[in-house]
Structure formats: structure tokens, C-alpha cells
Amino acid sequence: MDETACIAFDSAVEELRAREYPLLQGTTYLDHAGTTLYAKSLIERFSADMISNLYGNPHSASNASQLTTRRIEDIRLRLLSLFKADPQEFDVVFVANATAGIKLVMEAFRDQEHGFWYGYHRDAHTSLIGVREAAVEHRCFTSDVEVNDWIQQQDSEGQRDGLFAYPAQSNMNGRRLPLDWSNRLRNSKRTPVYTLLDAAALVSTSPLDLSNPEEAPDFTVLSLYKMFGFPDLGALIVRQASASIFDKRRYFGGGTVEMVVCLKEQWHAKKADSLHERLEDGTLPIHSIMALDSAMEVHRDLYSSLDQVSRHTAFLAKRLYEDLSSLRHSNGGKVCHIYKDSASTYGECSTQGPVIAFNLQNECGGWISNAEVEKLAAVKNFQLRTGGLCNPGGVASSLGLAPWEMRENFSAGQRCGNDNDIIRAKPTGMIRVSLGAMSTLKDVNSFVAFVREFFVHEAIAEITSPMTIPQQEPPTPSRLHVESLCVYPIKSCAGFSVSPGAAWEVRPEGLAWDREWCLVHQGTGAALSQKRYPKMALIRPSIDLDDGVLRINLVGALRETTSTHEVTVPLSADPRLFSNSDLYKESHARVCGDNVSAKTYKSSKLSSFFSQALGVACHLARFPAVSSGSGSTRHSKAHLQKYQKASSMQIPGAFPITAPLTPGACVSKPILLSNESPILTISRSSLNRLNELIKAEGGKAAQAEVFRANIVVAENPDYPPGLEDPYAEDDWRFLQIGQQYFEMLGACRRCQMVCIDQQTAEKNQEPFVTLSKTRRFDGRVYFGEHTCHLPLQDSSSPLVQNPTITVGDAVRTFRDEDAHQDNQLRALVS
Numbered sequence: 001m002d003e004t005a006c007i008a009f010d011s012a013v014e015e016l017r018a019r020e021y022p023l024l025q026g027t028t029y030l031d032h033a034g035t036t037l038y039a040k041s042l043i044e045r046f047s048a049d050m051i052s053n054l055y056g057n058p059h060s061a062s063n064a065s066q067l068t069t070r071r072i073e074d075i076r077l078r079l080l081s082l083f084k085a086d087p088q089e090f091d092v093v094f095v096a097n098a099t100a101g102i103k104l105v106m107e108a109f110r111d112q113e114h115g116f117w118y119g120y121h122r123d124a125h126t127s128l129i130g131v132r133e134a135a136v137e138h139r140c141f142t143s144d145v146e147v148n149d150w151i152q153q154q155d156s157e158g159q160r161d162g163l164f165a166y167p168a169q170s171n172m173n174g175r176r177l178p179l180d181w182s183n184r185l186r187n188s189k190r191t192p193v194y195t196l197l198d199a200a201a202l203v204s205t206s207p208l209d210l211s212n213p214e215e216a217p218d219f220t221v222l223s224l225y226k227m228f229g230f231p232d233l234g235a236l237i238v239r240q241a242s243a244s245i246f247d248k249r250r251y252f253g254g255g256t257v258e259m260v261v262c263l264k265e266q267w268h269a270k271k272a273d274s275l276h277e278r279l280e281d282g283t284l285p286i287h288s289i290m291a292l293d294s295a296m297e298v299h300r301d302l303y304s305s306l307d308q309v310s311r312h313t314a315f316l317a318k319r320l321y322e323d324l325s326s327l328r329h330s331n332g333g334k335v336c337h338i339y340k341d342s343a344s345t346y347g348e349c350s351t352q353g354p355v356i357a358f359n360l361q362n363e364c365g366g367w368i369s370n371a372e373v374e375k376l377a378a379v380k381n382f383q384l385r386t387g388g389l390c391n392p393g394g395v396a397s398s399l400g401l402a403p404w405e406m407r408e409n410f411s412a413g414q415r416c417g418n419d420n421d422i423i424r425a426k427p428t429g430m431i432r433v434s435l436g437a438m439s440t441l442k443d444v445n446s447f448v449a450f451v452r453e454f455f456v457h458e459a460i461a462e463i464t465s466p467m468t469i470p471q472q473e474p475p476t477p478s479r480l481h482v483e484s485l486c487v488y489p490i491k492s493c494a495g496f497s498v499s500p501g502a503a504w505e506v507r508p509e510g511l512a513w514d515r516e517w518c519l520v521h522q523g524t525g526a527a528l529s530q531k532r533y534p535k536m537a538l539i540r541p542s543i544d545l546d547d548g549v550l551r552i553n554l555v556g557a558l559r560e561t562t563s564t565h566e567v568t569v570p571l572s573a574d575p576r577l578f579s580n581s582d583l584y585k586e587s588h589a590r591v592c593g594d595n596v597s598a599k600t601y602k603s604s605k606l607s608s609f610f611s612q613a614l615g616v617a618c619h620l621a622r623f624p625a626v627s628s629g630s631g632s633t634r635h636s637k638a639h640l641q642k643y644q645k646a647s648s649m650q651i652p653g654a655f656p657i658t659a660p661l662t663p664g665a666c667v668s669k670p671i672l673l674s675n676e677s678p679i680l681t682i683s684r685s686s687l688n689r690l691n692e693l694i695k696a697e698g699g700k701a702a703q704a705e706v707f708r709a710n711i712v713v714a715e716n717p718d719y720p721p722g723l724e725d726p727y728a729e730d731d732w733r734f735l736q737i738g739q740q741y742f743e744m745l746g747a748c749r750r751c752q753m754v755c756i757d758q759q760t761a762e763k764n765q766e767p768f769v770t771l772s773k774t775r776r777f778d779g780r781v782y783f784g785e786h787t788c789h790l791p792l793q794d795s796s797s798p799l800v801q802n803p804t805i806t807v808g809d810a811v812r813t814f815r816d817e818d819a820h821q822d823n824q825l826r827a828l829v830s
């Protein structure tokens, strides 16, 4: 159909719309993939039918009953012919919706002698995915290529029957999948693998041709309301040649049996005539089926054929896709990030339906919350859909969400239709607009205008846009850089070094995953620490983001304590892993004297792993509490005073040092299980100085690890040597690391825990002895600086949505007096 013909058809639809769809006045309906809309004449025709005919329950013998039966038989035939399906070859089973059709097929397979193998495509609707729970084995195919390879392989799924299910069209982004898989599978060398085609989304705006039973899917499900807007009915179309799979179905309901004996004997005779008689349990939705007749009739009158609808909607979708993808912010940035499959083309009916899934980005590349889009859409009367779209595989792969992120987002309270939908600078859902038979160019244009009006940044009035941070480089090459980053996932156990080049997330409570777990004593509930259990240094956790797990290894002497050397727990806080607080009382772990409600893991395997390793009965626990308990947030210690001005002082017989702590305003920052503050920073120069002194006295140099710092700042190796500046950190007030800013909260008080060798768990005297000689003030020994992250202010920037730092990042330091020289910093602290 050429452009002129398309435009002519569009005007015809525009005209009939005024007449047939009065509900669309003043609104732009873009959720046809949810349901399309019914025409006024469909309802009129249906009510005339209802008013003038007497229909009885088809299970009786009355005239009224006979009339119903006759009509329903005709309607079955008519529905089959809509898909060019020969009634000799196919039967149609009426069901409540597509999901009910899927469940009927699932039940039949579940009742096979050996159960069944189930394969499904990544793009499957939630209702298809659920079938896997009834299968003995299942597999998710993550791409078309995987499916093709699998069809070509000669091996089989064993003696079990197989069922392969996929959507003819993705309900997420409207991509249309190959329809020849059924035929190719049937002709492959595999033991029988049946196909279940989910055509619910496809047939809403496309024909489906079942004229060749050899090539047709064994089972096809549809939602009739998605085609006609009314009635609320679904259908399962079964290829007769594959119907025997239902012979083993165990359940029978009213209407599906000839006779049932249930008192002394237990016996029943199933109906044998037709498949639909055996599968339609209970009274049919007779009035809905009658309405289907009116629906098909009116649809043909209005649109002539599904072919016509397909061409019309493809034309509109192409226009919408082109317009949305060409939108640009004044700085050239893209506005719509569209989730389109590379194999599909808008305007091409065989690969793409009239659905567009996308997210919006602001002019600095940050994501716009779908909740915000939804609110504006509601105000402006656009009906669209946002969120997870009932397509978990498609959404996760489009958004690049790893399973642990989905789970974590879930436990962070992210659900379909929730306000906090940007997590870790990634959207957790998308916006979907979908078109139907009665959509027009006017709908397309008004939606594009809506996006332009509210989400495209025009460069007019704002001359002094402050949004220049993303490209901003430190003015001169920095003297300092981040030498290493370390997190301590389990409090008091070994650290995990962040690999160079990995951008690590900074949260208000510290570096991501730092001190989220701890070991608690089974009797007292107190958190264990290295001070009492030095061997904790040999418990080595690591964060495996690819597998989404916290991996815990035993090293050194601890390897002899148990036969298991590694355990893992999911990074996502899956509530099922934790002790049920109804049965056990919620564990109130005590950390540094605070009561915190950490949740203990209930796995006895985990508990015995740690208990055997350390020789003390303990549980692994996680903070924050996974249930939505409030009041569990810890805050940094009140004794931690905001850093003021350091004053130099001299300790007899030692080097001049500064006294870093002077009383000032109290700070209160959220922390997890760390002792005092979100982040601990140490300086390599200071450590070198300390070690020089230790070695001068014949002592053993200290490793950086004993200080359990998160950030080690060192002189840039590109800088000429000899410029070390030990204990300069005493004067630091703020840091810029990469693009992020941090505030120094005060010096860190030390105890003898720094004397535990982190490789062997043995206790030394150093570095505490030398520290106490050189870094003591007012009876307290200091090394390292408490630090916290300062979130930038513009919450729409990706730097703010997902703040990260990386090993090797340049470090810029600010003393109080130079803080005002940096615009960004000045804005942060003013």
C-alpha cells in the first residue's frame, strides 16, 4: 500500500472513529496491546441480539438450548475461518483468555506419563513463562539464533514429550517472531516437540494463516478482546493431529463427560465427539460467544480485513517510530531510547507490529522516571502503559538488568507501577505505546507533540546552563590518584579489592556492598569482630556481579577446619532466605553497642560453615533488614565531630603531627555495619612514612589492609618522586575523586585491631606501637580519615543517579580555604 492509499485509509478511519468510538473524544488511546476498543455498533448489534433471542444453557434439550448450541457451532466455524483454518484439521476451544488456553495445554502435558520438557523464548509473556513450573525440565532460549541452532541439532529431550512456546509478537515491543518454527520443529529429528504459539498480541493487528495444517502450530492461543475490544474471551486453537495429547488429561468438569459414577464405584466416561467438548469445563460463556459473532461481523464491516488493519497500523507505527527517534535535545542528545530488535523494521508487517517500547532521556543523558511520564500523560489524557509490561525476559534483556539487579530492585520495593523506577542509573521499566485498528495519524502526531512539549530540552532562555559537569576535567593533572578501592562485604572479614577499571558505585552509606553482612553470635546476637576472632581475617568474601552472588572462601589455616571451602549467597536480599521472624524472633544484632535489626540467614549449611571455621556458634546476617522495618538505619557516631581546623602540635620525642579533631557540628550520616562512618580513606604517603619509622626500629611493616580502608589515595606514579606529603590528609576538608565529591568527617581512631596480620591472622605489635608514638593526641591514636560522599545536586544527571569511582581516578584535595574555588563544590556545601 503506498503512502497515498495509507493516508486515504487513515482519513476513512478518522471519520468512522467520530461515529463508532465516542469514548475516544478528548483522549489519545495508545494501549491497544493491553486491549483494543469496541465499536459502538458492536455493542448495539450485540444488545439487539440479546434482546430479541431466547438463549438457554446448551447442556439442556429445550428449544432455547438448541438455539444456543447451533449458534455457538456457527461461531466456532466462523472464528476458524478468520484464520483460514479447516474445521477438519483444527478445533477451537473457548476459554476465558489466552492465559487460560495456555494453562489447558500445560495441564495436558503435565499429565503425561513422564511429565514434559518445556522450552520458551526470552520474549515470552509472563503467562507462557509460568508453564515452566509444571515441567520436569525447562529451558529459556535467549535469542532466535539459539532456537534455530537447537532445531537443527539432532539430539532429543529424552523420552519425554516436549513443548516449545513462543509469542508470535512480543507484547513488549511488538517484534514479530518467525512463524516457521512449528513446521521446522515438526520436521526435525527431535522426539516430538509440540509448539504452542501465543498469538494474543499478533492477531490484534495482523492476520494469522493456518491454511496449511502441516505447517501450523499444534496449539495457538488468542485473546479475542485484543482483536475486537469485546467480548472478554479467549480461544485455544488445536491442530486435530496433535489433539491426542489431551487424552491423558485427568481432570473432568461439567459438560465434558457423558456419565460419572461416584458413590460405591468411581468411574466416568468422557465425551468423545470433539476436542472442545472434552476441554470446555462447565457452562460455556455463551453470551460472550454470541457477542463474538457481532464482533467479527462489525470488524469486517468497519475494516474489511485484518490484512487491512495490519497495513494501516504498520504505516502509523513507522511514522511514530521515525518521529520519536528523530527527537533531539538542543545539545544534540537523543530523547527517546527505543527498544527495537535489530532484526525488525517498523513498517514491515512480517517483523514488526505497531508497538513501541522506549524510555526518555534528559539532555544530560539521565533517565526520566516513568512515573513522571505517567503523571504528565494522565494530565494530558494519553493512555499508555509503563513498567515491566508482563514481559520479564524481554524487559530485562532490553534494560540490561542482571537477575541480581531485578531481585534487588524487587526487594528495594520496586514493583510494577511504582514511583522509584530508576535504580543505579538504570530504568527498571519502560514506556509502551501501541496502536490498533482505530488509531490514526492524529494520535501519532499528538503523542510526538506531547513528548516534544514536556521532554525535549530547547536551548532558548537558559543561557547559563550549569549542566557542564559530565565533560569537566580537573584543571591540571592531579598529584594524587586512587591507588586501590576495597570493600568489606562481611564486617570484620577480609576485604575485596575492586578490580582496576571497574566503576564502583558509591552509596550514601559507603561503597556499594561494604559491610552489608556480618556474623552474629548465636547466643548473644552480637556481631563478631576480629578483635576477638582474629581468624575472621581468613574468611574472604568477594562480590561476583556476573553471577549475582557473594562468594565466601576460606583461606590459610581456616581451610583445614571444614571440608567446604566456599559458600555463596545471592546478592539480592531474597526474603525467603532469612529466618522467619514469626517463628524466630527477629535477630537484633548488636554492632558496636547499637541494636540493629539485621536478618539472619536460616540455612543451617551456612551457619555451620562459619561456626566450624571460627569455632564459635554463629549465623550469617544481613543488614539492612529485608522487611520494611523502619528505625533500623544506623547513623555515624555522634562522637565523630565535623572536621574543623587542624592545629599543629608537638609530641615530645616524635614527629610533629596535627591534632585533627576539634569539636564542631555533629554529623549524622547513614551507615550500614561499619563502625563509625560511611567510607574510610587512607593515604599511601602516610603509610609509607609510618612504615619507615617501624622499620627504623626493626619492626614489621604494616600492610594497607590492616587499616581496613575503602579508599587508598597515593601520589600519582607519573609525578616526579620525592613529592610525598604524608599526613596531608589531616588538612583535607573535601576530595574530588573522578567526578564525585567527598567530605572528610574527621580522623579515624585506632585500636589494636590494626595489629592483626590480614594474611595469617596473627597478632603483631606493629603498627599500633609506632602509631601510638607518632599519631597520638589526647590519649587517642589516629590513622586515616572518615569520609562521606556528597551527592551532586542536579538529580537528573547520570553522575548523580549512579555515582561511581574507579581505581586510577584522579584525586583533587581541598582545604577549607580552597573549597570556594570550585564552583561545583561551593554549590554543594553552601
Ligand SMILES: *Cc1c(COP(=O)(O)O)cnc(C)c1O
Pocket (backbone or CB within 6 Å): 033, 096, 097, 098, 099, 100, 125, 127, 167, 169, 170, 171, 198, 199, 200, 201, 202, 222, 223, 234
Ligand atoms: C495479552 C497477552 C497475553 C495474555 O493474555 P490474557 O488474555 O490476559 O490471558 C499473553 N501473551 C501475549 C503476547 C499477550 O499480548
